Amino acid sequence: MDKPVPGRRQFLIGTAVVVGTGLAGVLGTTVRDGELGAPPRSFRGGVPWTEGQADAPPGVSGEDYKFFTPAERMFIEAAVSRLIPNDEVGPGALEANVPFFLDRQLAGPFGRGDHYYLGGPWPKGTPEQGYQSRFSPAQVYRAAIAAIDKHTRANFNGTDFAKLSDDDRDKLLKSMESGSLQLEDGVDAKTFFTMLLQNTKEGYFSDPIYGGNKDMAAWKMIGFPGAHYDYREWVTRHGEPVPFPPVSFKGRPGWNGES
């Protein structure tokens, strides 16, 4: 039970990533994440099967930042470290590598708004009508960071958000959360805050394959065992601690001789 076949998940993912990259290279375009854009197909005579077509998750690579400028990165680090601060209970968002996760998300399909309808017209809606901006998520972040820094420079003696005290940052974040902070340049502070908080929690708790949740520390903090596949022997063992260490799509420390 505790000794899965070494490297099985890693093998699956590694293979699929290679195939995906190869395809994108051949086509010379980004393969679109979504249902439209694949070629039309016709099926007759049986369930189709093509080798090597597993739709494995894309994951991330590298350590450099692709989306955030150095100043934007400072803003994000200063913001997420207040949304989820570090202490002895568990990692903060900064320690969990959430800024890097956000960078990769905003540089990719999510940032581009691939699953958002952004067509016009764009009148202001009711709160019940939800997101009504023309901006993609990447545009929201870029515009909001600039607008917030403009606001803090005007109100805190020329200081960027990232250089404010913990208390001042918390106060500003609360005013964004409540919607009381008014920003310029078409930015709705509450829309940005809602997105930032959601994305921060995504980076904190998603599989480490996406660049956040470093060392699965956020999962360890709450006791979530991750991508475990079979809990049958524990179903009726009510109230007993489940001793599995967390596992990600790329395995866990101890697999494949890794530490």
Add this chain to the structure above:
Amino acid sequence: MVTTLKPVDAVIVGFGWTGAILAQQLCDAGLEVLALERGPWRDTSTDFATGFAQDELRYMWRHHLFQNVSDDTLTIRNNVNQTALPMRHLGSFLLGTGVGSGGVHWNGQIWRFLPSDFLTKSHNQERYGKQSVTDYDLTVQDWGVTYDDLEPFYNQFDVLCGTSGKAGNLNGQIQPGGNPFEGARSAEYPTPPMAQTYGPTLFGKAATDLGRHPFPHPTGNLSQPYVNNLGAQIGACTYCGFCEKFGCGNYSKASPQTTVLPYVMAKSNFTLRTESEVLKVELSPGRKQATGVSYVNSAGEEFFQPASLVILSSYILQNVRLLLLSGIGTPYNPQTGLGVVGKNYAYQTMSSVNVFFDDKLINPFIGAGALATVVDDFNGDNFDHSGLGFIGGAYIAGMVTGGRPIEMIYTPQGTPAWGLAWKHAAAKNYLRSFSLSVHGSCMSHRGNYLDLDPTYRDIHGRAMLRMTFDFTDNEHKMSDYLTDRAAEIAKAMNPREIKLNRRTGSWNVVPYQTTHNTGGAIMGDNPTNSVVNKYLQSWDVPNVFSMGAGAFPQNAGYNPTGTVAALAYHSAQAIIQQYLKSPGPLVQA
């Protein structure tokens, strides 16, 4: 340029649960059947294999299996005095697409509606007086079909899925361990109920202490391996906690992929075309007959597909929109109350109660889509509504579908959404809390309806669907009463504390509620009150059949898929046994 293709006997528009069921039934009857699916081919081993299926970010939050609204969405508003605006991002409901569609990423909660649910108007009128069904501008109706009519077809779906559960009423005999309020079943469930984890077990004990009648939730996450009537093999659920919003990598959740497709895809008289979106049903000059459908594929090629029979089996919102765009039936007018297409759009009225323990490890990550202990004492008309001021009800479920940490961390009343206090509450409560779901009915209302938006268009230039919807006082009263009943059970578990998440205010498109949209193509006993007859056949164009929950005249306090499937089988039998012998209206207007 539009290419006209070789005619087929039946064209199926949308290849989810009902499309797969109709394809199988009509192929077995010998018809040449073509299914057109807007989205891509999908199968277990390629699209949601166990190596990567349990990915909360990708499937839930990045909508990997859901409809991509960037090209086509709908517009939404709470009432006719507002301007409808696009639903720019999925939230309240998570629309499916692709082969299997919502049948891939559902929870597998398989319910039958109560016998009285099919008689919402006449039954309540008889018991509570005429006003009970017209208060608050309710527009509830009887279905034109009864539980007894549908029972064999409910059973057919259980046999297909291998549904795990315990009968509470077998041929009129109440059975220990099952739901004593359910309509009579002609057969026991094909497989026994799932084993219950700690949370649902605590719920069951507390409910029993209060005199309620708990039973295991009927489920399409199977308790043991099963081979169905089509030879498809379904595995035993491993309780991984990734059902709803996810595909099952383990072949243990009933879906079109695990139950129907291995059989129907091999039929020599069946063809499936994917990435092919139907734009319109084409009608003969007299508009009394459909000649086929127009569709466009992802390469932009346009086709006219002639067909003798058109089965609309896309999701209800697309089905209603296709009826409106094709000019089939008279659109509903909320001012006059006349017209039927788009009438009686309804939803599901959800609330919940979170329960927090200090001394009990719930281990919520051990879960499954329909892993719950349920009480049905306050659903439908299982209780006396005299003096309560509402009709309808809800089931209350001690349910642990999983412990996916971005979505499912419960924190006590008053906990901030961020900061150290939030983190500490998450760390403290994650393993020691779970939620009671209050899954309420939603009656139909004069002001809740679907029509075509005057402003917003999709990528094909077609008008988007416009949804006008809000919860009415009937729903708020019902939900408050039921949430209080859930809180009683929650308190009887002796937790440290509970948190009530009541259904308050107007319907909001942002937080996820359920993908149980209903109505708009409602069924009934005559053309002045309904779009389709009891066989889901259009009153206006008899070779068009409209499947799905669009046929519900109002929504009951249960998940819809069991009833959607039963209606589909009921319709298929009528098509095969009656319509094919004598094409024309199956019910005389």
